[in-house]
Amino acid sequence: MLEIDELSVSYLPDKKAVHALGPISLKVDSSDIYALIGPSGCGKSTLLHVLSGIIKDYQGQVTLNGKKINPKKHDIGFIPQNFGLLAWKTVYKNCLLSLRIKEKAITSSHIERIDYIMDKLNITSLRDRYPRELSGGQKQRAAIARSFIMSPDLLLMDEPFSALDALTREEAQELFVDMWNQYKTTTVFSTHSIEEAIYMGKKIVIMSHCPGTIVEIIDNPLFNTKNLREHNEFHKLSAHLRNVVKKGWKL
Amino acid sequence: MKSLRKIKTFLQGFILFNILWYIIASIISMKVLPKPTDVYLNMNHLYGKSLYIHVLVSLYRIFSGLGIALILGISIGLIMAYSNLGSKLLNPLVYFTYPIPKTALLPVVMLLFGLGNSSKIILIVFILVFQVIVAVKDAVLNISPETYHPLTSLGASKLQVFINITVPAILPALLTNLRLSIGTALSILFFSEGYGTQYGIGYYILDSWMRIDYMAMYAGIVVISLLGFALFILIDIIEETLCKWKATSTN
Numbered sequence A: 001m002l003e004i005d006e007l008s009v010s011y012l013p014d015k016k017a018v019h020a021l022g023p024i025s026l027k028v029d030s031s032d033i034y035a036l037i038g039p040s041g042c043g044k045s046t047l048l049h050v051l052s053g054i055i056k057d058y059q060g061q062v063t064l065n066g067k068k069i070n071p072k073k074h075d076i077g078f079i080p081q082n083f084g085l086l087a088w089k090t091v092y093k094n095c096l097l098s099l100r101i102k103e104k105a106i107t108s109s110h111i112e113r114i115d116y117i118m119d120k121l122n123i124t125s126l127r128d129r130y131p132r133e134l135s136g137g138q139k140q141r142a143a144i145a146r147s148f149i150m151s152p153d154l155l156l157m158d159e160p161f162s163a164l165d166a167l168t169r170e171e172a173q174e175l176f177v178d179m180w181n182q183y184k185t186t187t188v189f190s191t192h193s194i195e196e197a198i199y200m201g202k203k204i205v206i207m208s209h210c211p212g213t214i215v216e217i218i219d220n221p222l223f224n225t226k227n228l229r230e231h232n233e234f235h236k237l238s239a240h241l242r243n244v245v246k247k248g249w250k251l
Numbered sequence B: 001m002k003s004l005r006k007i008k009t010f011l012q013g014f015i016l017f018n019i020l021w022y023i024i025a026s027i028i029s030m031k032v033l034p035k036p037t038d039v040y041l042n043m044n045h046l047y048g049k050s051l052y053i054h055v056l057v058s059l060y061r062i063f064s065g066l067g068i069a070l071i072l073g074i075s076i077g078l079i080m081a082y083s084n085l086g087s088k089l090l091n092p093l094v095y096f097t098y099p100i101p102k103t104a105l106l107p108v109v110m111l112l113f114g115l116g117n118s119s120k121i122i123l124i125v126f127i128l129v130f131q132v133i134v135a136v137k138d139a140v141l142n143i144s145p146e147t148y149h150p151l152t153s154l155g156a157s158k159l160q161v162f163i164n165i166t167v168p169a170i171l172p173a174l175l176t177n178l179r180l181s182i183g184t185a186l187s188i189l190f191f192s193e194g195y196g197t198q199y200g201i202g203y204y205i206l207d208s209w210m211r212i213d214y215m216a217m218y219a220g221i222v223v224i225s226l227l228g229f230a231l232f233i234l235i236d237i238i239e240e241t242l243c244k245w246k247a248t249s250t251n
């Protein structure tokens, strides 16, 4: 379980503090998927950077499974907005990076898992390519593979699909939900698309303007529903979301 | 293969150059400009007269100078990039000394370190080390903060970050710089071998010149040119094996 208690973050550019986030409190149960939705600049990336250990200077408490969050102790899969592949490593080496850094001996069961995941994400044929030789969707799938390969305690994705074109995005979303159904990894991701939040979030967290606070948390009955747009409830929910979003974002 | 293509281009250039040389030599028809054919035919001879010893001595000086300059330059560059105090102390010094023509220091170096090998090597180090420092420092500072995020979120140690990010990120800049430096190093070597030595290809050329042995002089010039080209190709091959991930922009 991920527990965020009164978290608040400020940046210090040129000695002038910019209050970027919080205070927010949130409990994420194991095997939950939380979608963070909020206006640009409300602190979604900031929150994910705290959870991934990139920002170490914050107020409040963040614990994962009872221990203060720490990337050296926890296995955290973080997929940044630009996918975070290292340009000088092939797809395969990028996929192995998480295991290598964690200094896990690569056993035959690891290899099996790697092959399985790469195959499932359809990147087996790309294993010897460098990131510059990949399309956006392919990079995205390689980044997802890298995170799932180490079976993370927590998976974080920063606007994971916003850099993809519409068709690739739908495909990638489906693939992700597919992967999640298999491994049930605790996940927090940010998005600015209401539809994406409804399709991929079991819980949807609506955030306010900067400094971002939580306006409402919605239990999403439509999570993991195929052909969302054909459901009546989808339109009701997205209308409701739009409403809250408008109110929250005006505050 | 880039280096193969370069060798081909080199051979074409070599042939064209020799044709031109031949034509001009035929027209001028003076002893100071022998035909290339005569020079090459004469080179067999010179091999017996220990031309190769001069080549070896020069190679020793170049590689020692280059090696020391790289070790010093990379270390200082890294210190300047990663340590605030280091950069505050070293920055003014490097930028002040950067534009000073180091060749002018030849007499000083010789007074301090004698006429032997060490003063020649030190001069090469002096000339190359500042370029290496600046190249390494700039390359490290050019790594965007996001590049580190995936490793940070995996809890990577400083050493792992160094191996997985710093080294591959500075390698292309370093090799480009090295390619430029090789030419400078050879010129300096030629210059410094004019003093206080009986060995080295520079000495060989100048000595033949004094003795009005134009055949030997031209043979020396041909050899020092080939030496430069061989070093050039060597760097290309290293770059090709280590920086495969980079787009092959140079042609």
Ligand SMILES: Nc1ncnc2c1ncn2[C@@H]1O[C@H](COP(=O)(O)OP(=O)(O)O)[C@@H](O)[C@H]1O
Binding pocket: A011, A012, A013, A018, A019, A020, A038, A039, A040, A041, A042, A043, A044, A045, A046, A047, A210
């Ligand atoms: N490195 C930084 N230095 C100063 N301010 C920053 C920095 N990064 C983000 N901010 C500010 O913090 C706020 C939240 O940013 P961010 O977390 O990137 O928002 P989001 O991801 O929701 O668009 C913004 O107002 C932004 O200007």
Ligand SMILES: [Mg+2]
Binding pocket: A044, A045, A046, A158
């Ligand atoms: Mg963001």
